Amino acid sequence: MDPQELKQVIASGLLSFPITDFDADNKFDPAGYRKRLEWLMPYGATALFAAGGTGEFFSLAQNEYSEVVRTAVETCKGRVPIIAGAGYGTATAIQYAQEAERVGAQGLLLLPHYLTEATQAGIEAHIAAVCAATKLGVIVYNRGACRLGPDALARLAGRCPNLVGFKDGIGDIELMVSVRRHMGDRFAYLGGLPTAEIFAQAYKAMGVPVYSSAVFNFIPKTAMAFYNALAHDDHATCNRILDNFFMPYLRIRNRGAGYAVSIIKAGARLVGHDAGRVRTPLTELNVDETRDLKTLIEAQGPQSL
Secondary structure (H helix, E strand, C coil): CCHHHHHHHHCCCCEECCCCCECCCCCECHHHHHHHHHHHHHHCCCEEEECCCCCCHHHCCHHHHHHHHHHHHHHHCCCCCEEEEECCCHHHHHHHHHHHHHCCCCEEEECCCCCCCCCHHHHHHHHHHHHHCCCCEEEEEEECCECCCHHHHHHHHHHCCCEEEEEECCCCHHHHHHHHHHHHHHCEEEECCCCHHHHHHHHHHCCCCEEEECHHHCCHHHHHHHHHHHHCCCHHHHHHHHHHHHHHHHHHHCCCCCHHHHHHHHHHHHCCCCCCCCCCCCCCCCHHHHHHHHHHHHCCCCCCC
16 A cells, blocks of 8 residues: 555554453463454444554564564454554654564554653754655654644655655644634545543544544444444434444543543454453553443443444
């Protein structure tokens, strides 16, 4: 898949980040991960992100990263494109990018460089170096320490023909509108705030109709119903699902730092698709939080196709 093909793929439809399966010894479980992907694929996601944020990219060793991406590519080959996460400092991010390309990923999501703040010029140089190191199409994730404005993106667009996507995880409306108006159709635009459905109607109004759904990991039928309602401007259905699921879900998610990932693994466990525990420094939901999530999931009804 060349970068322009990737751009077309991510310009519509629902995207999702499968969680990464760990066994009882907290090691990557490829058999469980394959089974998870086989379960999720028929629900209709346009593309899946292997080793993304919800997939605990930040807690994977480099050899595990290779195995996660390779397993996803082999399992989903010919059915759903796999976009691999890459991140950290420039040298390390290049290694991840080249490894993802080597094992057959169809694209890259360039995650923030994490700890240190950097100037726009430094972030530009980082992104340009990663793009130059791979033939894959690259989506840049504007979040945390990576905060790009329209001028920087315009310069990168001129330097990096394979930079084809912009994913926003900051939630600065003025910035997002500025980027969208300045860059036009040069990029495919994705909503990437945690629990993106909460912001989906507002982002669509800004010209960002696509987002990645984490709850697809345990209520895929409901996640697709919300996306389809959004795509058809069925605001009544969107608002009903927001009221009945997403708003009370947020009240559980917001009880603990890092729960944006922990609650997804808890949800998968509750619906019979256990992926093991989250790795530290993340922590699990407590008994009361798990009970509340179980009640909420059960109210959504059967998720089978």
